[in-house]
Amino acid sequence: MPAAPVEPDVRRAADRAVTTTPWLNSRHSFSFNDYYDPGNTHHGLLLVNNDDIVAPSAGFATHPHRDAEIVTWVLSGALSHRDSIGNSGLIHPGLAQRMSAGTGILHSEQNESDSEPVHFVQMWIMPDEPGRAPGYQQQEITEALTGGGLVTVASGSDPGAAITIGNADATLYAARLRPGDSLDLPDAPYTHLFVPLGSVDLEGAGALGPDGSASLDGGEAKLGTPLRPGDAVRFTGGGGQRLTAATPSEVLVWAMKKRLGD
Numbered sequence: 001m002p003a004a005p006v007e008p009d010v011r012r013a014a015d016r017a018v019t020t021t022p023w024l025n026s027r028h029s030f031s032f033n034d035y036y037d038p039g040n041t042h043h044g045l046l047l048v049n050n051d052d053i054v055a056p057s058a059g060f061a062t063h064p065h066r067d068a069e070i071v072t073w074v075l076s077g078a079l080s081h082r083d084s085i086g087n088s089g090l091i092h093p094g095l096a097q098r099m100s101a102g103t104g105i106l107h108s109e110q111n112e113s114d115s116e117p118v119h120f121v122q123m124w125i126m127p128d129e130p131g132r133a134p135g136y137q138q139q140e141i142t143e144a145l146t147g148g149g150l151v152t153v154a155s156g157s158d159p160g161a162a163i164t165i166g167n168a169d170a171t172l173y174a175a176r177l178r179p180g181d182s183l184d185l186p187d188a189p190y191t192h193l194f195v196p197l198g199s200v201d202l203e204g205a206g207a208l209g210p211d212g213s214a215s216l217d218g219g220e221a222k223l224g225t226p227l228r229p230g231d232a233v234r235f236t237g238g239g240g241q242r243l244t245a246a247t248p249s250e251v252l253v254w255a256m257k258k259r260l261g262d
Helices: none
Strands: 007-009 019-020 024-028 046-054 058-065 069-076 077-083 088-091 095-100 103-113 119-125 135-140 149-155 170-179 183-184 190-198 200-203 225-227 230-236 242-245 250-257
Touching: 046 058, 046 190, 058 077, 058 190, 058 230, 069 077, 069 190, 077 095, 088 095, 095 103, 095 149, 119 190
Parallel strands: none
Antiparallel strands: 007 230, 019 024, 024 046, 046 119, 058 103, 069 095, 069 119, 077 088, 077 103, 095 135, 149 170, 170 250, 183 242, 190 230, 190 250, 200 225, 200 242
16 A cells, blocks of 8 residues: 655754764664664665764674665765675775675675775665575766766666666665756655755745745755755655755665565
């Protein structure tokens, strides 16, 4: 059954849980590791949306994953990947990368620079069938991003996507926007908009206030709702909202046909 339309749910950067260590600052959009909120475990099919900054010469030592489609999107710096099925490489801005954990995989993620941090978003989608073979894929899409519109980064159903994921009901888009650039969000039963860089204004549900200014009431997106770095919006039962960049910005958008458990 299609999701019933509800008002967009704005989640501000300052309200996210944070994990900090001497070398890591990680902000979690959903329950993750030691942070658990039973009311905030996922949206649609999206389980993890971590906004990470890793210090120079540091990173995640070899660790296991199973039955997860893991997409990593680097915003600045470079992240070195190595895994137990023989893949290795440097993930940089504009490179779409996916690791399918499947029946089990070991990997490490390191910042090999001795001077610059690496900033990236890591997103996890559950596969539509467990027990797939582990896999890895990457594709350069920097040129496609120069157009300013949504670029299909990863999908389990769109053959035009840069990389594939093992879930036919989920698609990830990215866009790099110049000030004044606008785009329409995809219309899907479940959509997740994340603004890792820059600032955009979202034309949502509702009207401007009596003085003509944009408003935000009770966590609901209104016409002209400003979104700043680290802000996110969860849409249920509809889409097509328009956003416009106020500054040079980057956005990540998941469009999903169902939610976990459907």
